[in-house]
Amino acid sequence: MSWYFCLTHQHVEPEAGCPNAERMGPYASEAEATAALERAHERNEAFDKDND
Numbered sequence: 001m002s003w004y005f006c007l008t009h010q011h012v013e014p015e016a017g018c019p020n021a022e023r024m025g026p027y028a029s030e031a032e033a034t035a036a037l038e039r040a041h042e043r044n045e046a047f048d049k050d051n052d
Contacts, residue, residue: 002026003033 002015004025009018012033017023024040027033 005033005036
C-alpha cells in the first residue's frame with residue numbers, strides 16, 4: 001500500500017485520496033509519509049547551505 005502527505009489538508013492519506021498535484025509521495029509507509037514535510041525541509045536547508 002502506498003501513502004501520501006496531502007499538502008491541502010496537512011495529513012497522511014492512502015492512495016485513494018486527494019489529487020497527486022496536491023500531495024507528496026508515494027511513500028512505502030505511513031510513518032515515511034508523516035515525516036515528508038520535515039524531510040523536505042531538511043533537504044531544502046542542506047541545498048541552501050551548499051549553494052551559499
